[in-house]
Amino acid sequence: MEEVLRSLALFHTEIALTAGLMLVVLVDAAGGAWRNAAVRALSLATLATALVFAVRLQVAGAAGEIFSGALVVDPLGTFFKIVLVLASLLLLLAFTFRNARELHGLGQGELFALVLALTLASLLLVAANDLVMLYLALETVSITSYVMVAYLKGDRMSNEASLKYVLFGAVSTGSMVYGLSLLYGMTGTTSLPRIQEFLAGGIPDGNRFAVYAIALLVMAGFGFKIAAVPFHFWCPDVYQGAATPVTALLSVAPKAAGFGIVLRFFYGTLAVPVTSAWDLTGVIDWQAVLVVVSVATMTLGNVAALTQNNMKRLLAYSSIAHAGYILMGVVALSDNGARGLLVYLFAYLFMNLGAFLVVTLVHLHDGTFDLRDYPGLYRRSPLLTIAMGFFLLSLVGIPPFVGFLGKLYVFGAVVALGPGYYWYAVVGAVNAAIAAFYYFRVLKVMVIDPGNEAKPALSLALADRAWVLFFAAANILPLFFWSRIEEWTRGALVLYAGR
């Protein structure tokens, strides 16, 4: 009992989300004329409260295991919590049932409940300290995502996409459980810190094969969540088929949560403090495997995006490519690498949400996601075009945009590994150059290509204008707060791994 009470003191963020979730469900079920407005207000209040709690937790710098070792609180996890809650909050603020044409006429309460549930589950995932908690949280995130993608149930493409998502996800996570069961059999425990202790003690040679099998199977589950090759197949179809606000959230939240658990699993469980904090148990050359995955992911994402005309598919492949860059931070296996990952994710949040907001607004006014319908947008809405320019340049990674910060850190971390890894950084740079092609292509179509003169100017609602400006600013301003961000991510690098 004392354990539970002690744990609850460090659990405010999740409690707020749970209470909010339950209230939203109840209010939505109660009905009434003000139902939709009430549910939205409630969700926003919940997320704002959760954000405040998360920031307080970060400031307090709390660390330790809670709930009998099921979860762990540490600055790294709290960083991810802040990013995740912020993502959902910004999503619900900027994307509404009014400005997302696909959502017109659909029930609102369920989506808010799902967003809150997704956020809650992601928070549990990045704090998971036990295989059971890891699996449960991962699956809750996944199942919530499946339902959110299936939201447009009247649309056949959306249904096909969500079915593909469910089946692919179920197989990936099913394989992951098989792998986790083997890990349990080898170590005799489901607790991550104790697994780490066991692995640190050395693995008999006969077990090599089992470790390979475990690694592959577990990577199936994680790779699916972050959409890394070869577990990325669901990504373009799902991003295209889901309602754009859902796609925007999926491109940020589950991906960030996935990277959170990847960091914790690879660094915290499979890493052994031998010479530095980040040595991996020497059975498999993890770095080599991750390098291959990372290169394949970024290359495939970038090359496939070159030929896309559907904006959502283009951004989906762009998302896949960015996962490849973020993996560079994991490969680097150092403080710099982890910091690079954190900065990149933080930047990625603003770039991606901004880009998807523009796509949503264009769809609201023009009813299309096709790039070939974008010409002339500069004349019709300079604000949208310039803002999109900010987001695209940020995605390319050009200074002074925030995307540059992210790339700088991960590339720097890889280069710091030594000459053996220079080729890897070069591959990354080449990929960024390839990516520039399709990002600039979008910009070119919007600005230079002559559009249909008869199309009227896009008049954006005040709220939409405000949020576009917000995201545009968010892509530029962080550069002025560089040192603050650096401090923050450095402080977040404390990974409590049972020590």
Place this chain on the structure above:
Amino acid sequence: MTAEAIVFTVFAVLTVGSALVVVLARSLIYNAFALLFTFFGVAGLYVLLGADFLAAAQLLVYVGGILVLLLFGVMLTHKIYELDLKTDTVQFVPGLIVAAGLFVILAATGWRTEWAAVPRPPEPTTREIGGLFLGQYLLPFEAASVLLLVALIGAAMIVRRRKDA
């Protein structure tokens, strides 16, 4: 052959044999009923392993819940075997080769690896599992309710026909 060996063989053959039917049979109804026997076989294996609570849970949830749901799904969409809801499949023989290879690899791994060796003599588990759920695994236990809530809301929302406000 000890009694344990005979019972194990019976359940193992039942499980794997039914699984074969699930994967190979043509009619969806045959698949569903073969799956029923697979679940029964697995429950039997659980009993042999001393997991009495889990065996009961398997029967209640898998057979009584999931399988019934699958059967409903199969019957409500009775022409569904004419609809190919998934088009990217592999020819049978290459698939068989992959699966066979996978089996060999996994079986070899299972046989060769030095697993941890702390046996637990079979004894009733229900009380201890209950204690664990309210003790060490309290949080996952409660978090599972969020999962079930989401699944409930989600499934109901996806399937209902009425126009939403």
Place this chain on the structure above:
Amino acid sequence: MIALPHYLLVSAALFSLGVLGLLTRRNAVNVLMSVELILNSANVNLVAFSRYSAGNLEGQIFAVFVIVVAAAEVAVALAIVLTLYRLRRTPNLDEADILKG
């Protein structure tokens, strides 16, 4: 004398059959059944390890949660299948797949 490897053999067989099913079956409900085979194979592993390797009940608890998740997954998956079936129930059964790849 029945020991751990025998159970691991059974679970390996179940896993492989599940993979076979999911590679070769065209119908979504069949794929779902294959996924259930995979999840059951993982569960057999967990319970067998709990009995022979770990000496504790953590594996069995994990297995209970796997069952819970499987139930939720099947519910959502079947809801989607049902909706898709309703939308697709046209005479035109060999309509091309809208989504590429």
